Amino acid sequence: MKRRDVWGILFFALLGLNGCAGRQQSAVDPVGTQSAKIASLWWFFVAVLGAIFIAVMIFTLLALVRRHRGIEQEPIEPRHRPSEGTERKLTRIVAGATIGTVLVLFVLLVASISTGKAISEMGGKQNGMTIEVTGNQWWWHVRYANDDPRLILVTANEIHIPVGRPVMIRGMSNDVIHSFWVPNLNGKRDLIPSRITTEWIETDHPGGFRGQCAEFCGLQHAHMALWVVAEPKDKFKEWMERELEPSVPPSDPIKQRGQQVFLSNACAFCHSIRGTTAAGQVAPDLTHFGNRRTIAAGTLPNTKGNLGGWITDPQSVKPGNHMATIALNSTDLEPLLDYLESLK
Amino acid sequence: MNRTEQFLPGVEKPSHDLKQLEDSWRHPRGILGWFSFTTHTAIGMRYIVTAFIFLLAGGIEALLVRFQLAQPNNTLLGPDGYNKMFTTHGTTMMFLFAVPMMEGMGIYLVPLMLGTRNVAFPRLNAFGYWMYLAGALFLYWGVFTNTAPDAGWFSYPPLAGPAFSPGKRIDFWCQMITWTEVSAMCVAAELIVTIFKMRAPGMSLNRIPLFCWSILVQSFMVIFAMPAVMDASSFLLADRTVGTHFVNPAEGGDPLLYQHVFWFFGHPEVYIIFIPALGFVSHIVSANSRREVFGYPAMVLSMVATGFIGFGLWVHHMFATGLPQIGEAYFTAASMMIAITSGVQIFCWIATLWTGRLRMTTSMHFVFGFIAIFVLGGLTGVILASVPINLQVHDTFFVVAHFHYVLIGGALFPLFGAFYHWFPKMTGRMMEEAVGKLNFWILFVGFNLTFFPMHILGLKGMTRRIYTYSPEMGWGPANLLAAVGACVIAAGGIVFLLNVFHSRKQGKIAGNDPWEADTLEWAAASPPENYNFEYLPVVSSRSPMWVAPADRAVVTGLRDDRREVLVTTLMDARPHHRFVLPGSSIWPLITAIAVTIGFAGSVFNAWYITYGSILTGLALIGWFWPRKPLELEP
Numbered sequence: 001m002k003r004r005d006v007w008g009i010l011f012f013a014l015l016g017l018n019g020c021a022g023r024q025q026s027a028v029d030p031v032g033t034q035s036a037k038i039a040s041l042w043w044f045f046v047a048v049l050g051a052i053f054i055a056v057m058i059f060t061l062l063a064l065v066r067r068h069r070g071i072e073q074e075p076i077e078p079r080h081r082p083s084e085g086t087e088r089k090l091t092r093i094v095a096g097a098t099i100g101t102v103l104v105l106f107v108l109l110v111a112s113i114s115t116g117k118a119i120s121e122m123g124g125k126q127n128g129m130t131i132e133v134t135g136n137q138w139w140w141h142v143r144y145a146n147d148d149p150r151l152i153l154v155t156a157n158e159i160h161i162p163v164g165r166p167v168m169i170r171g172m173s174n175d176v177i178h179s180f181w182v183p184n185l186n187g188k189r190d191l192i193p194s195r196i197t198t199e200w201i202e203t204d205h206p207g208g209f210r211g212q213c214a215e216f217c218g219l220q221h222a223h224m225a226l227w228v229v230a231e232p233k234d235k236f237k238e239w240m241e242r243e244l245e246p247s248v249p250p251s252d253p254i255k256q257r258g259q260q261v262f263l264s265n266a267c268a269f270c271h272s273i274r275g276t277t278a279a280g281q282v283a284p285d286l287t288h289f290g291n292r293r294t295i296a297a298g299t300l301p302n303t304k305g306n307l308g309g310w311i312t313d314p315q316s317v318k319p320g321n322h323m324a325t326i327a328l329n330s331t332d333l334e335p336l337l338d339y340l341e342s343l344k
Numbered sequence: 345m346n347r348t349e350q351f352l353p354g355v356e357k358p359s360h361d362l363k364q365l366e367d368s369w370r371h372p373r374g375i376l377g378w379f380s381f382t383t384h385t386a387i388g389m390r391y392i393v394t395a396f397i398f399l400l401a402g403g404i405e406a407l408l409v410r411f412q413l414a415q416p417n418n419t420l421l422g423p424d425g426y427n428k429m430f431t432t433h434g435t436t437m438m439f440l441f442a443v444p445m446m447e448g449m450g451i452y453l454v455p456l457m458l459g460t461r462n463v464a465f466p467r468l469n470a471f472g473y474w475m476y477l478a479g480a481l482f483l484y485w486g487v488f489t490n491t492a493p494d495a496g497w498f499s500y501p502p503l504a505g506p507a508f509s510p511g512k513r514i515d516f517w518c519q520m521i522t523w524t525e526v527s528a529m530c531v532a533a534e535l536i537v538t539i540f541k542m543r544a545p546g547m548s549l550n551r552i553p554l555f556c557w558s559i560l561v562q563s564f565m566v567i568f569a570m571p572a573v574m575d576a577s578s579f580l581l582a583d584r585t586v587g588t589h590f591v592n593p594a595e596g597g598d599p600l601l602y603q604h605v606f607w608f609f610g611h612p613e614v615y616i617i618f619i620p621a622l623g624f625v626s627h628i629v630s631a632n633s634r635r636e637v638f639g640y641p642a643m644v645l646s647m648v649a650t651g652f653i654g655f656g657l658w659v660h661h662m663f664a665t666g667l668p669q670i671g672e673a674y675f676t677a678a679s680m681m682i683a684i685t686s687g688v689q690i691f692c693w694i695a696t697l698w699t700g701r702l703r704m705t706t707s708m709h710f711v712f713g714f715i716a717i718f719v720l721g722g723l724t725g726v727i728l729a730s731v732p733i734n735l736q737v738h739d740t741f742f743v744v745a746h747f748h749y750v751l752i753g754g755a756l757f758p759l760f761g762a763f764y765h766w767f768p769k770m771t772g773r774m775m776e777e778a779v780g781k782l783n784f785w786i787l788f789v790g791f792n793l794t795f796f797p798m799h800i801l802g803l804k805g806m807t808r809r810i811y812t813y814s815p816e817m818g819w820g821p822a823n824l825l826a827a828v829g830a831c832v833i834a835a836g837g838i839v840f841l842l843n844v845f846h847s848r849k850q851g852k853i854a855g856n857d858p859w860e861a862d863t864l865e866w867a868a869a870s871p872p873e874n875y876n877f878e879y880l881p882v883v884s885s886r887s888p889m890w891v892a893p894a895d896r897a898v899v900t901g902l903r904d905d906r907r908e909v910l911v912t913t914l915m916d917a918r919p920h921h922r923f924v925l926p927g928s929s930i931w932p933l934i935t936a937i938a939v940t941i942g943f944a945g946s947v948f949n950a951w952y953i954t955y956g957s958i959l960t961g962l963a964l965i966g967w968f969w970p971r972k973p974l975e976l977e978p
Contacts, residue, residue, distance in 0.1 A: 060716070187732060216739075
C-alpha cells in the first residue's frame with residue numbers, strides 16, 4: 001500500500017464517512033495513470049496548504065492570548081498607539097509572510113503545471129485507441145472508431161477498455177452540454193454541441209469504474225451515469241468480437257414473440273438491434289443489451305424485474321426522460337423482457 | 345435620546361437656523377411622500393431590509409435543497425422542484441441578496457464616513473432601488489406561478505436555450521438580470537462620484553476610510569463586470585424570444601461564447617460581494633483593537649489589485665471545456681495570484697490584532713470566524729486553481745463547499761459583524777451582546793457542520809445539481825449531517841432576528857459613538873438626522889474621531905434653506921464649490937414603473953420594448969422638467 005493511500009484512508013476514517021467497501025466513485029482512490037498523478041498532486045497541495053492553514057490559525061488565536069496579557073499590563077485608552085519600533089517589526093513580519101506566500105504559490109504553480117503537462121503527454125503513445133462518446137439527455141452514445149468500417153462498434157452507457165492501453169475519449173454532444181467524468185481514471189471533460197473535446201484514460205487495473213455526467217444537463221442530470229470496464233487484453237478482444245456480431249436470433253417461440261413485440265411497437269422507432277429491422281438512432285443501441293450491467297444509463301441494475309418496471313413506466317423511474325411509455329399487456333411484456341435479456 | 349451630532353462639541357460656531365436645515369431635509373409625509381424619499385439613509389435602509397428578506401427567502405430555498413438531499417432516493421421535491429429550488433437559491437443569493445446588500449451598506453455608510461449629507465445623485469439612488477425591487481418581485485412572481493428558472497443561476501445555453509427550456513422560466517431569469525444590473529450600475533456611478541467629489545475637506549485620498557475604498561473598488565468592478573452579464577443574458581433572451589443566433593448552437597451560435605461572457609462577469613461578481621466585506625472587517629478590527637489598521641497603504645493597494653486581478657481569472661470556471669496548455673497556465677497563475685492580495689490583508693489584520701488592545705465584542709467574534717472560514721475557503725481556492733485537480737473536483741460538492749466557505753465566511757460573517765457594529769448607528773440602540781455571541785457560535789458551528797462534509801462528498805464523486813443519488817454511493821451520512829447543519833444555521837438566523845426585533849425597541853441607548861471608533865459616521869447622531877451633520881466636519885487625519893477635539897474643525901457657511909453640500913477636489917479634498925442636491929421626488933418611482941412595464945412586457949411581447957421606451961421617455965420628461973424651486977436659486 002502506498003503512503004498516500006494510507007493518508008487517504010486515514011483522512012476518511014477520521015471523519016467517519018467512509019462508504020461501503022469496494023471501488024467507490026472517487027477522485028482520491030485512483031486506478032488510472034492520469035488520476036494517480038492528480039491524486040499525488042492533490043495530497044501535495046493538501047499537505048502544504050494544510051500547514052499554512054494551521055499556522056495562520058495559531059497566529060490568529062495567539063492574538064487572543066496576548067490580549068489578556070495586555071489587559072493586565074496596561075489600562076485601556078480609546079486609542080492605542082504601538083511604538084515605532086513595533087510597527088517597523090510588524091512591517092518586516094508582514095512583508096516576510098507575503099514573500100513566503102509568493103514563494104509557496106510559485107512552488108504550487110510549478111507542481112501543478114508540470115503535472116498537467118505530464119498528463120497531457122501521456123496520450124501520445126503509439127498503441128492508443130479512440131472511442132467517441134456523445135452525450136444525450138440522459139444517456140451516453142458510444143462508438144469505437146476504427147479505420148476499418150467493419151470494426152466500428154456502436155453501443156451505449158458502458159465502455160469496455162483494454163488494460164494497459166491508452167484510450168482517447170473524443171467527446172461530443174447531441175443536445176446540451178454534458179461532462180464525461182470517471183473520477184477513478186481521470187478528471188472530467190465537457191461534451192459540447194458543435195465542438196469536439198478529447199481526453200485520455202488508461203489503467204493497469206482490471207475492474208468496473210463508475211462515472212457520471214458532471215455538467216448540469218436538465219431534469220435527469222442525476223441519472224446519467226456510465227461504467228468503464230477495464231479488462232485484460234484477450235478478454236477485451238473477446239468482448240469486442242462478440243459485440244461486433246449482429247444480435248443473436250431468438251431461439252425459442254417466447255423470445256420470437258418478444259422480438260415481434262419489439263419490432264411491431266414504437267420501440268423500434270428509437271432503438272437499434274443489429275440483425276433485425278429495428279434501426280432507430282435516437283436511443284441506446286440494444287444489440288447486446290443483455291451483457292450490460294445497468295439499464296437507463298446506470299440508474300438500475302440490469303435485471304428482468306427492473307427492466308419490466310422500466311419499460312412499463314419509464315417516467316416513475318426517471319421522471320422527465322425521453323423514453324415513450326408503451327402500453328403492453330402482460331402477454332406481450334413477458335416475452336419482450338425474455339427477448340431483451342437474451343441479447344447477449 | 346441624544347440626537348445631536350458631536351464632532352466639535354463645546355465650541356461656539358456661527359449661528360444658523362437649525363430649524364430651517366431640518367425643514368429642507370425633512371421627508372415628505374403621506375404614502376406618496378414615502379415613495380419620494382431620496383436621502384441616502386432611507387434608501388440604504390430600504391436596500392438592507394429588502395436584501396435581508398431575500399436572504400431569508402434564499403435560506404428557505406437552501407433548506408429545501410438540503411432536505412431533498414438529506415437521504416438517498418428522496419422524493420421531497422422531485423427533479424423539477426429541485427432544479428427550480430437550487431436555481432432560485434443561487435440567483436436570489438447572488439443577485440437579490442449579496443450585491444444589493446453590500447450596495448445598501450455602501451449607500452448608508454459612505455456619505456456618513458465621508459462627512460457629507462447625501463450621495464451625489466439622490467434621485468438616481470431612489471430609481472436604482474425601485475429597479476432592484478421590481479426585478480426581485482418579477483423573479484418571485486415567477487417563483488410563485490410555477491415559472492421559477494430551472495437551468496442553474498448561470499443558465500448555460502443550449503440547456504437554457506429555446507429548444508431545451510421552452511416556456512417562460514428562463515426569460516424571467518434573463519430579465520431579472522437586466523433590472524438588477526441597471527440598479528447596480530446606478531449605485532456604482534453615484535457612489536464613485538460621491539467618494540471622489542464629496543469628501544470632507546482635508547480627506548485626501550490617503551485618508552479615505554478603508555470601507556469607502558472597498559466600495560470604490562467594488563463600484564468600479566460593477567461598472568466593468570455588470571455590462572458583461574447583461575450582454576450574456578440579453579444574448580440568451582434574444583435567442584429565446586426573437587430567434588437571434590448569438591449562443592444557440594442549433595442556429596450556428598456558440599455556447600462557449602456565453603460562458604466566457606458570463607464568467608467575465610461571474611468571477612468579478614465574487615469580489616463585488618467580498619471586497620465591501622473586507623471594508624467591514626477593517627473597521628470592526630480597528631474600532632475594537634483601538635488602533636488604526638496596520639498597513640493602510642498595503643490594504644488599499646491589495647483591494648485595488650484584487651479589483652484588477654479579479655478580471656483575469658474567469659476561465660478557471662471553464663477548465664473542463666478544454667483549453668490549450670499555455671492558456672491553462674496563465675489562468676492558473678492568475679487565480680493563484682489573488683491569494684497574495686488576500687493574504688496581505690489577512691496578515692495586516694493579524695498584525696493589527698496582535699498589537700491592538702482587543703475588546704471581544706460580537707462583531708469581533710464574527711471577524712475571528714471570518715478569518716478561520718475565509719482562510720480555509722481561500723486555500724481550497726488555490727487547490728481549484730490547479731488545472732489537473734480542478735478537472736477532478738470541478739462541478740462537484742467540493743466546489744460547493746469552497747465557494748460557501750468564501751462567500752459565507754468571506755462576506756456573510758463580516759456582514760453579520762457589521763450589523764452588530766453599525767446597528768447602534770442605524771437605530772440608536774445597542775444589540776444584545778450576549779445573544780450576539782450565542783448567535784455567532786450557532787452560525788459558526790452550523791456552517792462548518794453543513795459545508796465541511798461537502799469537501800469530502802466532492803472528492804468521493806458527488807456531482808453538483810443532482811436531485812438524488814442511490815444509497816450504494818455512500819453519500820448519505822454526510823448529506824444528512826449537512827441537512828442537520830442547515831437547520832442549525834437557520835436557528836442562528838432566528839436568534840439574530842429575535843435580537844434585532846428586541847433591540848430595536850428595548851436595546852440600551854447607544855449614543856453617538858458606543859465603540860469609541862475612529863471614523864466620521866460616529867460623529868453623527870444615532871440614528872443620523874436626514875442632513876447627517878449640522879456642520880460638515882473637516883478632517884486632518886485618517887482617524888478623525890481619535891483627533892483631540894481641540895484639533896478639530898468644521899465647515900460653516902453652507903445655506904440651510906436648501907440641500908446644500910460641499911464638493912471637494914479629487915486628490916486632496918480641498919473645497920471646490922457648493923452644490924445643491926435635489927430634494928424628494930416621486931419621479932424616480934414613476935420612471936422605474938415605466939421601465940418595468942417595458943422590461944416585464946417584453947418577456948411576452950417584443951412590442952413592449954417600444955411601449956416601455958415611450959413611457960420611460962415621458963417619465964424622464966417629468967423627472968427633468970424645469971422647475972423654479974428654492975434649490976435652483978443662486
